[in-house]
Amino acid sequence: MPTEQPKAKYRQIADHLRDGILDGTYPAGQPLPSEEVLAKQFGVTRPTVRQGIAELRAAGLVEVMMGRGMFVRSPHSRPSLTRPRGIRREPDGRYAETDGIRWEHAEEPVATRTDAPLALADLLRIPPGEPMYTYDVLETADRGRLRQLHRTYVPFSSLLGTKYEEQAPPPAPYLYAALAELGHDLHFTEYIRTRMPLPDQAQALRVPEGVPTLHVLRVTLDEQDKPLALEELHLPGDDLELSYSL
Numbered sequence: 001m002p003t004e005q006p007k008a009k010y011r012q013i014a015d016h017l018r019d020g021i022l023d024g025t026y027p028a029g030q031p032l033p034s035e036e037v038l039a040k041q042f043g044v045t046r047p048t049v050r051q052g053i054a055e056l057r058a059a060g061l062v063e064v065m066m067g068r069g070m071f072v073r074s075p076h077s078r079p080s081l082t083r084p085r086g087i088r089r090e091p092d093g094r095y096a097e098t099d100g101i102r103w104e105h106a107e108e109p110v111a112t113r114t115d116a117p118l119a120l121a122d123l124l125r126i127p128p129g130e131p132m133y134t135y136d137v138l139e140t141a142d143r144g145r146l147r148q149l150h151r152t153y154v155p156f157s158s159l160l161g162t163k164y165e166e167q168a169p170p171p172a173p174y175l176y177a178a179l180a181e182l183g184h185d186l187h188f189t190e191y192i193r194t195r196m197p198l199p200d201q202a203q204a205l206r207v208p209e210g211v212p213t214l215h216v217l218r219v220t221l222d223e224q225d226k227p228l229a230l231e232e233l234h235l236p237g238d239d240l241e242l243s244y245s246l
Contacts, residue, residue: 009044013052021061021072029074032062050208058210063239079239081146086245087176087188095176101141103148109135111168116155123191123219124155124227131156135171138204147205149234158228172231176220185223192216194237201234211238 007015020026033041038049053070056062063073065080086098114134121128135152152171159165162182169178176186194212197205205213216233 009042010048010051010055013038013042013044013049014055017052017056018059018061021056026072028072029077030072031068032070032072034069054208054210057208057238065239079241081240082243083240084243084245085190087173093177093180095173095180097173101146103139103141103150106138106140109137109152109171111135111171114153116153120153120230123217124153124230126155126157126227133168137171147236149201149204151232153230153232155229172220172229175229179220179222179228184228186228187221187223188218189221190216190218192242195234197234205234205236207236207238211236213237214240214242216242 017026017032026032035046035049035053038044038052039046042049053062053064057064061073062070063077063079064070068080071077083101084098087095088098089095111133112135114132116124116126116128116130116132118128121130133152133154133156137150139148139150140146150172152175154169154175158179159169164178169175179186193215195215197207197211197213201213202209202211207213214233214235214237216231216235218231218233219227220229220231221227
């Protein structure tokens with residue numbers, strides 16, 4: 001009869017904490033032992049502890065609050081970050097995000113030419129395969145603690161008869177002012193869902209295994225509700241909520 005393989009240390013940690021959460025040893029909303037305490041208790045390194053905690057986060061049993069520690073997830077708990085959604089226009093004509101976060105680019109976005117896939121073509125109301133300018137950038141804020149992947153799509157058809165037939169337009173958010181200068185009165189619609197990130201997205205956003213992302217599609221429209229551009233954002237979904245004024 002084959003012998004049972006011993007459990008990996010990180011699974012022992014996850015099982016120990018899971019049992020304590022389910023039997024009430026660690027009540028909802030209460031802190032868990034620190035990484036340092038768990039590392040000494042199980043004779044492992046802190047990265048091994050984090051691997052065990054990641055399993056509990058993926059199962060929805062634990063949440064990690066920056067600067068505060070690890071807590072048993074409560075049905076009434078609030079995430080550590082709430083981001084108001086919306087765009088406002090400043091007196092000088094610039095457009096700014098409502099959340100007021102100052103994002104920095106990990107590297108400067110460069111325009112590339114892509115063809116519109118079916119799903120995005122449907123939102124932009126253009127034929128599939130229409131060429132678009134596309135910008136990709138990893139954005140960070142708060143010394144790298146906040147991260148998002150931001151992609152901007154601008155169909156060529158939105159730029160016909162403008163100076164941007166000969167040169168690439170700027171990426172969002174500077175794109176909004178450029179479109180306004182062309183005479184458009186802009187408004188926006190957003191579509192949101194959760195998705196499991198691709199491996200490269202999870203690495204860029206630093207989300208643990210099993211944690212979903214918030215996938216936001218923002219369509220920029222003119223005064224006649226014609227789509228002019230589309231943005232795609234991927235945000236870590238483990239300790240973040242989005243708020244909207246209705």
